[in-house]
Structures are given as C-alpha cells and as structure tokens.
Amino acid sequence: MTGKPENVVLLADDGTPVGLAPKATVHTTDTPLHLAFSCHVFDERGRVLVTRRALGKATWPGVWSNSFCGHPAPDEPFEQAIARRAERELGLRVRDVRPALPDFRYRAVDASGIVENEICPVFTAIAEGDPEPADDEVAEWAWVEPEALRSAVGATPFAYSPWLGWQLEAWQGEYRPA
Known part of the structure; x- marks a missing residue:
C-alpha cells in the first residue's frame, strides 16, 4: 500500500465522469453516483464463489453476496481493478475476466441508511485456486453450483445482498462465465 487515499470516480447521471472523491467519504446516506464493478468468480468445475460480507x-x-465488488481507480482499466481487488479482498x-452485464446500475439503501449508488458493470472470471x-472483507466463502445459488437467492433474498439478486435477475441465459 502506498498510503494514498483510495479515490472513486464520481459520475453524472449519463455515466460521464465528473470528479473524484475519497472512497472513505463517499458511502453515506446521500451517496453520489459513482463507478464500481462486481465480479462473479467461477472455478474450473463451473461452481461460483459466493462470499459472506465481514x-x-x-x-x-x-x-452473502457475489464473489467480490470494488471501485476502479481513476483511469484504471476494469480488468486491472478486478485483478487488484481479487488479490486484496480474496x-x-x-x-479470463469478461463482461457479463456491462450496463448494470443500481441504488440500494442498507438498514443503517447508507446508500449504494453505482454504475456497476458486472464481470465473470476464472479462479486460480x-x-x-x-x-476485514469476508467472513465466510463457498463454492456453489450456479443453479443452487439462484434457488437460494430466490427462496431467501434477505440473506443476500440486493445487488446479487438484481444481477441474477438481469443475467440472460445460463449463469456461467461469459
């Protein structure tokens, strides 16, 4: 770590970058729209990695949520940000990082009142190990069959992050690496 604060890219409603803000200050009850990503990691057997947030x-x-999420640094390609965050968080x-839902966007309010407000392209990747x-990021993790995850989220949506449910609803075709 360089000790520099991590910045997120702030966005206009049309997705145009309009500035930067320290990540530590962005997620509040009035979170501005900003750039993020989600990644669904699969293993060689086709199982998907789910993680339970710390x-x-x-x-x-x-x-429980998708494998991991994060924010690209200013001018950082998504593939590089995903590799960086996978190493840091997991x-x-x-x-084989590939886009799955390139236009995904959501706004969600946590029970505490904190808002997630993101243009958040969704990617798939293959794990190496x-x-x-x-x-500080993950309490538990598991490899699960993709259809079992879909069933579990449908049966108990309260146990999962809202964005995971929305991503699975938006997923066209078979839930597997793109």
Whole structure:
C-alpha cells in the first residue's frame, strides 16, 4: 500500500465522469453516483464463489453476496481493478475476466441508511485456486453450483445482498462465465 487515499470516480447521471472523491467519504446516506464493478468468480468445475460480507462492513454486514465488488481507480482499466481487488479482498488470482452485464446500475439503501449508488458493470472470471480472504472483507466463502445459488437467492433474498439478486435477475441465459 502506498498510503494514498483510495479515490472513486464520481459520475453524472449519463455515466460521464465528473470528479473524484475519497472512497472513505463517499458511502453515506446521500451517496453520489459513482463507478464500481462486481465480479462473479467461477472455478474450473463451473461452481461460483459466493462470499459472506465481514461483520465489520459498513453496509450489508454478514450477508452473502457475489464473489467480490470494488471501485476502479481513476483511469484504471476494469480488468486491472478486478485483478487488484481479487488479490486484496480474496487473496485470489483470477484470469479470463469478461463482461457479463456491462450496463448494470443500481441504488440500494442498507438498514443503517447508507446508500449504494453505482454504475456497476458486472464481470465473470476464472479462479486460480481457492481464496484466502482478508478478515476485514469476508467472513465466510463457498463454492456453489450456479443453479443452487439462484434457488437460494430466490427462496431467501434477505440473506443476500440486493445487488446479487438484481444481477441474477438481469443475467440472460445460463449463469456461467461469459
């Protein structure tokens, strides 16, 4: 780590970059629209990695979600940001990063009142090994069959991040790497 604060890219409603803000200050009850990404990581057997958010997370602590999410640095390509975040959050190397839902966007309000407000393209990737996640990011993880995840989210949506449910609803065709 360089010690520099992590910045996120602020966006106009049409997705045009309009500025930067420190990540630590962006997620509030009045979160501005900003750029993010989600990634669904699959293993060689076709199972998808789900993670349970750490209990110390400011938003949606303890809920299950997609493999990981993050924010690209200014001018950082998504593929590079995804590789960086996979290593930082999951201790995992990924390959074959591909867009799955390039136009995904959402706004969600946590029970605490904190808002997620993101243009958040969704990607798939293939894992190289098993994760060794950072404790401050992930409480638990599991490899699951994609259709089993769809069924579980449908049956118990409250146990999952809202964006995971919305991403699965938007997914066209078979839920697998793009």
